[in-house]
Amino acid sequence: MQVHCMQIKIVSMGSANIQDDTSSKLVSVNLDLKDKLSTVRQKLAQHSKVKMNDMLSFANKNSNDISGSSLAEIAREDEENITLENILDNESKTIYLISEPDWRFFKDKLKLEYGRNVTLEKANKRAFTMVDCEMNEVVDGYENSTSQIDLEEDKITKNDFLLIADIDIPNFAKFGVSIGNSNVKNSNFVTRLTYNIIEYNKMSLKFKLEPTTEFIEAIKDVIDSKDPRKFKDIVNEFGQFIPNEVILGGKAYFSLNKNNSSKYESFKLFGGKEVCYNDFNEKDWVESLRDFKNWSCINLKDPVNIFQLLPEDLRKQILSLVGKKIIYTSIEDFTYKLPESGSQLINIPKNILEILQHKDADCNIFATVIDKKEKDIFSCQIIWPLNEDPRLVIHCIQKKFAERICKLKIRWMIIGYDINFDFNRSDPNIKLKIIKDDFDGPNCKAITKPLDLEYDPLSLSLCFGIPVLRKSDDLNNSLVIGHYFFNDKENRKIGSHLFSYCLEKKHFVKLPDFTFYTLVISNYPNSDNYGISTFQHTSKIRRMFNFIKFNSLKSNPKFFSLYSTENGYDPPIFLKQKINGIRIRYINVNYCNQNDCICKSKRFKRMGKNLKYAFLDPKDSN
Numbered sequence: 001m002q003v004h005c006m007q008i009k010i011v012s013m014g015s016a017n018i019q020d021d022t023s024s025k026l027v028s029v030n031l032d033l034k035d036k037l038s039t040v041r042q043k044l045a046q047h048s049k050v051k052m053n054d055m056l057s058f059a060n061k062n063s064n065d066i067s068g069s070s071l072a073e074i075a076r077e078d079e080e081n082i083t084l085e086n087i088l089d090n091e092s093k094t095i096y097l098i099s100e101p102d103w104r105f106f107k108d109k110l111k112l113e114y115g116r117n118v119t120l121e122k123a124n125k126r127a128f129t130m131v132d133c134e135m136n137e138v139v140d141g142y143e144n145s146t147s148q149i150d151l152e153e154d155k156i157t158k159n160d161f162l163l164i165a166d167i168d169i170p171n172f173a174k175f176g177v178s179i180g181n182s183n184v185k186n187s188n189f190v191t192r193l194t195y196n197i198i199e200y201n202k203m204s205l206k207f208k209l210e211p212t213t214e215f216i217e218a219i220k221d222v223i224d225s226k227d228p229r230k231f232k233d234i235v236n237e238f239g240q241f242i243p244n245e246v247i248l249g250g251k252a253y254f255s256l257n258k259n260n261s262s263k264y265e266s267f268k269l270f271g272g273k274e275v276c277y278n279d280f281n282e283k284d285w286v287e288s289l290r291d292f293k294n295w296s297c298i299n300l301k302d303p304v305n306i307f308q309l310l311p312e313d314l315r316k317q318i319l320s321l322v323g324k325k326i327i328y329t330s331i332e333d334f335t336y337k338l339p340e341s342g343s344q345l346i347n348i349p350k351n352i353l354e355i356l357q358h359k360d361a362d363c364n365i366f367a368t369v370i371d372k373k374e375k376d377i378f379s380c381q382i383i384w385p386l387n388e389d390p391r392l393v394i395h396c397i398q399k400k401f402a403e404r405i406c407k408l409k410i411r412w413m414i415i416g417y418d419i420n421f422d423f424n425r426s427d428p429n430i431k432l433k434i435i436k437d438d439f440d441g442p443n444c445k446a447i448t449k450p451l452d453l454e455y456d457p458l459s460l461s462l463c464f465g466i467p468v469l470r471k472s473d474d475l476n477n478s479l480v481i482g483h484y485f486f487n488d489k490e491n492r493k494i495g496s497h498l499f500s501y502c503l504e505k506k507h508f509v510k511l512p513d514f515t516f517y518t519l520v521i522s523n524y525p526n527s528d529n530y531g532i533s534t535f536q537h538t539s540k541i542r543r544m545f546n547f548i549k550f551n552s553l554k555s556n557p558k559f560f561s562l563y564s565t566e567n568g569y570d571p572p573i574f575l576k577q578k579i580n581g582i583r584i585r586y587i588n589v590n591y592c593n594q595n596d597c598i599c600k601s602k603r604f605k606r607m608g609k610n611l612k613y614a615f616l617d618p619k620d621s622n
Contacts, residue, residue: 008050008095033088037079055102058095060087073098101292103133103205106248110297112207115239115306123239127215127306132208141201141249146194195253198282199298200271200289202249209242211310219307219314228322229428231421238306247299250289252280271296307421319360319417324432327363328355328414329618331556334369338406342396342503343478345383348412353389355414363416364434364517366466367392370557370577372407377576377585379480380410382468391472395480395503397574397585411557413618415519427525435518437496445508446499453494453520455487460532462521462614464561465496469514476512478504482574483516484562484611497564521616529617532563559616575613582613 008029029047031040037058044052058079059071074082088095107113107130115123215238222230250271267280273288288294307318336344348365356363369378377397384390394408415434435451453461467481480501488495498516502509524530560575560582576583 008044008097031084033083033085035084037074037082037084037087040084041079052097053102055099055105056097057100058082058087059098060096061089071096071098073100101135101203101295103130103135105293106205106295107133110246112205112246112297113209113212115242116300117235117239120300123237125214125237126212127238128209128242128309129212130207131210134206136204136206138201138203138247138249141199143197143199143201145197145199147197147253195255197251197253199251200249200286201247201298202289202292202295204245204247204301206245209244209309215306216310216314219310219318223314223317223321226321228423231318231322231423235306235423241303241305242309243300244302244304246297246301248292248295249298250285250294250296251298252282252285254280270298305421308419315360318421319419322418322423322428324362324415324434325418326413326432326618327361327416327418328352328412330412332410332412334408334410336406336408338396338404344394345472345477346392346394348390348392352412352414355416356390358416358419361416361419363414364519365390366413366415366464366517366519366559368411368557368559368577369394370409372409376406377574378408379482379574381466381481383472383476384468385470385472388472390468393469393477395478397480397501397503409557411559413559429523430525431522433520433522435520437516437518439498439511439516440513442511445510446497447511448495448497449516450488450491450493450495451485451518451520455489455492455494459522461494462524462530462532462561462616463494463496463563464519464521464559464614464616465516467498467514467516469512471513475502475504478502479509479512480574481511481514481516484564484573485518485614486564529619530615532612532614534612556617559618561614563612563614565610565612573611584611 029043029050031043035043040058041052044050057076058074060074061071074087084095111122111126113126113128113130115127117123218234218237222228222234248271250269252267252269252272254267269285271289272285272294307315310318332349334346336346338344352365355361356365365382367380367382369380371378379395379397380392381395382390383393392410394410396406415432435453437449437451439447451463453463463485465483465485467483469476469479469481480503481498482501483496483498486495486497496516496518498511500509500511501507521530557577560577562573562575562584574585576585
């Protein structure tokens, strides 16, 4: 049976009242009532006036609706089992189609495949293709709230900061999105504005994304150039991050004019039909949101850096080219009772342990400590047994100990690959390198080790070291592994000199099994944060001036390391870090009765005449 003239009525989801619908189309279509709906779909898709697509579904009048004014959608998988005559309204000869949301429609309309930059603006080029999407209707998605914004009004409107006002702000802050106080309820800023926010959350979309060929080729071009600075060009073109989930619907925010409560000082809409901001009718605006075609993206969730969605091999090549960075540093006040042994094991903060667990980041931990009262010399090293969490052991290096309360400052620093791919975090010209040396029972009290690092008097590298012991026991916990670096001018190499001192025996002992990590910094700028300096003898007045200067700046622990300008010609030395500088301290070995001890060496008499020190004061990233 052929039907030549058939009325096709399309009803948008959310407003499926047949009588109120005005989108009916009278078209001439050749259809067979015995055709399966899947076949009918193909025919209608080819018709110029119907343009059947994935957003349209067949529908029946709802048999449970007595008035007969609502529709029941037919599932796509049932179209193979239902014929046209089963759904045709015989009285009006009408086929009903429901226009329903489809992620492909939103993908194109809202450009969901495009990354965003730190001002939340969409990128110029498309970095991804959406290959799949999970759509979930939001039930009871109405919200009415207020928020105080500590940013200029024009900036808020331009950059749409309220798109992320109700999500996990730290997730966006790590990408450099400047939203620091955008949702602070109690603020003293002059620029504070109180906004009323009305939200209608309709649907969430969770994406499955794949990088575009253009994005991948752009990445490969930068890798081939071996110039990591060009990754910033990639970010400028393709954006810095992309959300894995968005919330669709409508959002209105506005602040009332203090002089006239009926007018708005500022007003903005996301989604819904445009309305006059001086005469905002919420009822009409909400009614317009019944049609999904009027929905907009009103919340961004679960952001991910665009480089994190690349294939693993490309991610590794990017990280290798960029190199390791200082990805975390913080300062912790620590108080404990100094035990008679002179050493104390402490747990490493949980947030630092979580960073160390990221295998792709390949992290190394460094630490330094100072005594607030500046009474004693403190040193620290890491103990990290297999299959256990690392811990920090703090040593007080004195000949005699008295139990007392110690107030220390500990500075933590994590070096690793930045798996968040934040190329704005640090200067791309500065190069960081970690050299790892394993020592398995060296059976000696001191050892000299050339580093895989060339000595260049015109461009000196900064070296900072930390020992990591592999076993935790009473003996190892009382061992202080000291070190300094030296310039091997003859072989044009930089080397390290390591030695072991036992707090329990008050003497130099054989080195244990341990690993020594050396942080090498090159191409560093001349600044107060990096450098190499010489020890200077200063007057009491000068020292007092330095004390006032450093103390006024609330000086915090810095990383120091000793340099010898000669090839291992200096005795075992420890550093005492103070607020106004550092001091060299030697272990008192006048009463040593061991003829083979390293303190008997003729090198001991040099007394550090050729010493310099390197310093590093990383910016606090906490």
